[in-house]
Amino acid sequence: MTVYHRSAMRGALLYLVLSVVWLQLVGYLLSSFFDQSADQLRWQLINGYAWVLVSAGLVFLAGVRISRLFGKGEHRADGERLRQAAAVFDCTREGVLVTDPNGLIVHVNRAFMTITGYARDEVLGRRPNLFKSGRHGADFYQEMFASLGSRGEWSGEIWNRRKSGEIYPQWQTIRVVRDDNGQVSHYVAVFSDISAIKDSEHELAYLAHHDPLTGLPNRLLFSDRAEQALASSQLHKRGCALLLVDLDHFKNINDSLGHHVGDQLLKSVAERFRGLFAPGVTLARLGGDEFAVLVENCSQPAQAAVLAQRIIDALKEPLRLENQLLFINASVGISLFPGDALSAGQLLRNADSALFKAKSAGRDGYALYTEELTAHAQQRVEIAFELRRALQQQELRVHYQPVHDLATSRLIGVEALVRWEHPERGLVSPAEFIPIAERTGLIAQIDAWVMEQACRQMRQWQEAGVALSFVAVNVSSRLFARRELYEQVARVLHVSGLDPACLELEVTESAVMDDPEVALEQMHRLRELGVRLAIDDFGTGYSSLLRLKRLPVQKLKIDQGFVAGLPWDEDDAAIVQVIIALARSMGMQVQAEGIEQREQAAFLLEHACGMGQGYWFGRPVAAHQLDWDRAPAIN
Numbered sequence: 073m074t075v076y077h078r079s080a081m082r083g084a085l086l087y088l089v090l091s092v093v094w095l096q097l098v099g100y101l102l103s104s105f106f107d108q109s110a111d112q113l114r115w116q117l118i119n120g121y122a123w124v125l126v127s128a129g130l131v132f133l134a135g136v137r138i139s140r141l142f143g144k145g146e147h148r149a150d151g152e153r154l155r156q157a158a159a160v161f162d163c164t165r166e167g168v169l170v171t172d173p174n175g176l177i178v179h180v181n182r183a184f185m186t187i188t189g190y191a192r193d194e195v196l197g198r199r200p201n202l203f204k205s206g207r208h209g210a211d212f213y214q215e216m217f218a219s220l221g222s223r224g225e226w227s228g229e230i231w232n233r234r235k236s237g238e239i240y241p242q243w244q245t246i247r248v249v250r251d252d253n254g255q256v257s258h259y260v261a262v263f264s265d266i267s268a269i270k271d272s273e274h275e276l277a278y279l280a281h282h283d284p285l286t287g288l289p290n291r292l293l294f295s296d297r298a299e300q301a302l303a304s305s306q307l308h309k310r311g312c313a314l315l316l317v318d319l320d321h322f323k324n325i326n327d328s329l330g331h332h333v334g335d336q337l338l339k340s341v342a343e344r345f346r347g348l349f350a351p352g353v354t355l356a357r358l359g360g361d362e363f364a365v366l367v368e369n370c371s372q373p374a375q376a377a378v379l380a381q382r383i384i385d386a387l388k389e390p391l392r393l394e395n396q397l398l399f400i401n402a403s404v405g406i407s408l409f410p411g412d413a414l415s416a417g418q419l420l421r422n423a424d425s426a427l428f429k430a431k432s433a434g435r436d437g438y439a440l441y442t443e444e445l446t447a448h449a450q451q452r453v454e455i456a457f458e459l460r461r462a463l464q465q466q467e468l469r470v471h472y473q474p475v476h477d478l479a480t481s482r483l484i485g486v487e488a489l490v491r492w493e494h495p496e497r498g499l500v501s502p503a504e505f506i507p508i509a510e511r512t513g514l515i516a517q518i519d520a521w522v523m524e525q526a527c528r529q530m531r532q533w534q535e536a537g538v539a540l541s542f543v544a545v546n547v548s549s550r551l552f553a554r555r556e557l558y559e560q561v562a563r564v565l566h567v568s569g570l571d572p573a574c575l576e577l578e579v580t581e582s583a584v585m586d587d588p589e590v591a592l593e594q595m596h597r598l599r600e601l602g603v604r605l606a607i608d609d610f611g612t613g614y615s616s617l618l619r620l621k622r623l624p625v626q627k628l629k630i631d632q633g634f635v636a637g638l639p640w641d642e643d644d645a646a647i648v649q650v651i652i653a654l655a656r657s658m659g660m661q662v663q664a665e666g667i668e669q670r671e672q673a674a675f676l677l678e679h680a681c682g683m684g685q686g687y688w689f690g691r692p693v694a695a696h697q698l699d700w701d702r703a704p705a706i707n
């Protein structure tokens with residue numbers, strides 16, 4: 073039983089006792105005063121009314137007492153609630169602002185002052201438009217008031233101004249407070265400062281769309297901009313050009329000087345490129361050493377070509393990094409909208425095909441996309457497919473090109489060169505399928521097969537009494553980088569029974585310089601087998617002389633590009649002489665490729681080049697077609 077029940081029970085008992093005592097007493101008094109029962113009855117009636125009156129008075133007094141008591145409790149609870157609300161109001165991290173129905177500020181909390189920078193006195197009695205940033209138009213506020221009118225509430229993002237003048241974003245909820253009669257009594261706005269969230273949002277968006285190293289737009293943003301540019305160009309009937317830029321031999325710099333220098337180089341290149349273009353041009357780094365440039369309002373190939381040349385020329389000046397000068401070139405592929413492609417994706421693919429063409433044409437230049445390039449790309453896919461079949465169907469052949477001793481003019485060795493006897497297309501040049509085989513990884517299989525054939529053939533010649541010093545085979549950079557090359561060579565030598573000293577492995581200069589440390593290890597292992605090593609196409613790469621000196625190589629092959637200009641081109645002549653001197657100083661043999669004229673052979677002989685090969689001595693032919701006795705007189 074509660075306290076209230078007990079006191080009510082006490083009141084009721086008191087009333088019962090008083091009533092019984094009163095009735096007994098009045099009954100006794102009336103019977104002793106009056107003899108006449110009629111008089112007694114009348115007075116009893118009067119007494120009844122009097123008691124009812126007294127009871128009504130008591131009930132009234134009790135009611136007043138109870139309501140006073142309850143009233144006091146409610147008042148106390150209200151006060152408590154208000155104190156709690158004020159504490160919450162003041163401690164909350166959200167800013168709170170209360171206005172009267174006329175929009176005049178009547179209350180703000182502590183967080184409000186911290187966020188806005190205003191003191192309480194500076195804002196009381198003023199209107200919230202004091203904080204307007206000017207970022208929102210009239211529609212925004214109209215919508216806000218419409219929502220307050222219809223739903224009694226509005227929430228959303230709003231930009232306001234602090235006392236310092238700084239504009240910042242808030243997340244704000246405004247609520248209408250109504251009195252008992254349904255009239256608006258106050259507006260309460262609760263808001264939080266979301267600048268930090270906005271900043272991280274911006275940072276995330278920035279990171280998602282930019283390359284962190286150079287700060288340039290990345291592939292995602294570039295594609296997006298390209299889409300927009302194409303849409304706008306289509307609308308305004310204008311043209312667009314996409315230039316894809318790739319740094320030549322960047323990997324060499326990265327590998328030889330380290331990633332840190334590589335990164336610095338990319339940053340410097342990005343800086344140079346930035347300085348070339350007007351703000352309307354989008355420059356991006358798509359990844360690695362690949363950059364892209366999107367030029368709006370450029371529909372003529374000649375215009376785009378001028379820009380491409382400007383990019384190439386921008387790198388002619390060496391870059392200074394950490395007290396060293398670095399030289400780097402670039403190749404550029406160009407594709408135009410709407411002439412070459414109608415979508416951003418296609419434009420990019422076409423520029424990539426054009427870039428491939430620029431690279432194949434010797435780098436440090438640009439190429440424009442043509443439809444033939446798509447045809448070529450298609451052809452490359454077909455060749456890759458057919459090449460697999462060719463290997464299974466044994467359509468590959470090995471031809472041998474004679475190598476002559478320049479001093480005696482005698483045939484002393486041969487180079488094994490693969491040929492593809494296509495059932496429909498006839499003899500396919502390796503220049504056509506070797507790059508595809510390299511891209512698809514089929515080259516390892518091809519090289520292994522050629523090596524096996526060449527070793528067997530050499531054994532047969534030796535058994536037939538042919539005096540031949542060596543057979544040379546090409547090892548692609550793909551295979552050269554693999555550990556299994558060693559096992560493969562050992563197995564072939566074992567199976568064929570060929571003396572390892574008769575096998576010469578030709579590795580291109582770029583394959584060696586791709587990863588000089590791996591190359592060095594691989595070469596030492598191969599040398600342990602007893603085979604000879606030659607560097608092919610020497611002069612076209614970026615060999616460091618220090619590295620070259622450490623390589624266990626027996627021969628340098630002068631690239632045919634330098635031989636072609638002999639003896640009249642002074643630059644070629646000078647380069648050839650330097651290579652010969654270099655090889656001799658390091659105790660290596662020198663062999664020139666691509667000798668097509670007697671004068672070239674004479675120049676090489678005069679400058680102490682030991683060996684030579686070329687059409688003038690003999691073209692690559694099938695094994696049985698070799699002319700062992702041919703020794704054309706050089707002088």
Ligand SMILES: Nc1nc2c(ncn2[C@@H]2O[C@@H]3COP(=O)(O)O[C@H]4[C@@H](O)[C@H](n5cnc6c(=O)[nH]c(N)nc65)O[C@@H]4COP(=O)(O)O[C@H]3[C@H]2O)c(=O)[nH]1
Binds near residue numbers: 501506518608666668
């Ligand atoms: N203009 C001209 N060219 C001459 C002359 N003398 C020789 N050549 C050509 O020059 C190329 C020399 O081979 P390479 O530099 O190793 O260049 C080779 C080599 O890098 C690659 N290759 C050929 N066979 C193989 C192979 O079995 N494996 C690998 N990995 N690559 C191979 O394909 C390239 C091209 O081979 P080929 O078309 O056979 O072309 C051969 C040869 O036919 C000349 O006097 N004038």
